[in-house]
Amino acid sequence: MPDVVANHVDDYLCTSFEMNKDKTTYITAFNPSATSKDAHHILLFGCTEPGSEKKIWNCGEMANTDDSSAESYETAPTCASGSTIIYAWAMDAEKTELPKDVAFKVGGSTPIKYLVLQVHYANLDKFKEVFEVACKIRQDIEMHPFAFRTHAHKLGLVNSGYRVRGKNDDQEWTEIGRRSPQLPQMFYPVQKDITIQQGDYVAAACTMYNTNSHIVEIGSTGSDEMCNFYMMYWVDGDQLLDEDVCTSPGPPQYYFGRDRHLNVDKIPEDAFRIPPPPNGPAPGEPLQGGHHMMMQHEERPRKKQYRY
Incomplete structure (x- = not known):
């Protein structure tokens, strides 16, 4: 369904299509564009209104009262x-063609003035993609993060940045910042006292949901x-970073x-989740829905300005 972000599995969502009131339309075939991985079922209703x-x-209407699409x-x-x-x-059924000279009559003088498509969603993975990037700090330097900012366009839901330290089972991911890019995009304070040193990795991720019917x-x-x-x-x-931008080709390459x-x-389990207010939308607010990581610094006495 175009321009839709289903929030949870089992959401029931509908959209309508107005028929030509002055001309009768005859439906002779149905060619679904869906799989059972995405939808439990699809129903097409004829409605007067x-x-x-x-x-x-x-x-x-047949779902539980806590149907999350209501949010x-x-x-x-x-x-x-x-x-x-x-x-x-349902169940990956193929195209349906009506017999010759048989059709559903809609629009015009018929009581069916609208077609309403209902989709019972089974899986949300088709909407989601995560862009990821990580770079190793190779210089002998110690950085002290104190503010962060996120940026994406309409499909971005949450951006997060991390310091990654250690190897294998001893590796530790420490959050630098996490925020929805659909909120005002100013710099916000880092909530932890973090240092980034030689040998650490800096990593960032953006979770996006494509609500379009085409590739973005x-x-x-x-x-x-x-x-x-x-x-x-x-x-x-006065020591500055030599490498001031961290990039990756993004999915599906990286x-x-x-x-x-x-x-x-x-x-962290919440790495790709929208944070609660003030860094994420308040409960019930609709969510809207490249790739590089950048860091920027502010000039202070004995402390340098730079951009990574």
Whole structure:
């Protein structure tokens, strides 16, 4: 379903399509574009009036009362009046073609003025992608992070940055900052006293949900996506970093799990989750929905300004 982010498995979401009131339309075939991995079932209803005037709404009338789609979408019935089921799909069923000279008659003078598509979601993985990057600090330097900023476009849900120290089972991931890029994108204070030294890794990740019906690429325009994590830090003395940008090609070429220097079992459980307020949207607020990590520094007495 285009322009949709289902929040949890078992969400029921609906969208409507207005038929031509002046001309009758004849439906002779149904060609679903879904798999059982993504949807438990799909129903196509004919309605005189749709259940909602919204583009997308929660139509989980048979779901539990805690249907999580209600958090982001208005709850309403599938049809407000004149409900009839035209088509049903599940379990990877193939295209359905009606016999010759047989059709469903909709629009025009018929009572079916709208088609309403209902999807019972089974899996959310198709919407999600995580952009990841990590670089080793090779210089003899000690950095003290004190502020961070996140940046992404419309599909970004949460950006996070980490200091990674140690190897194998002794490796430790310490959060520098984590915030939704859909909130005001200023610099926010680092909550822990952290140092980054030679031999440590700096790592960043951006979780994104693609609500479009097409591929979104990394780029500089508003229709592209971008994953940035900035960090301000100070250092004693005048020594600066030689390598001031950390980048990766992103998915599917690079993930933390493909980096032999990183132990993904040590990544914090909440690394890719939207944090609670003030660094994430308040409960019930709708979420909206490149790749490089950048850090920036502020000038102070005996402390240098720089960007990593």
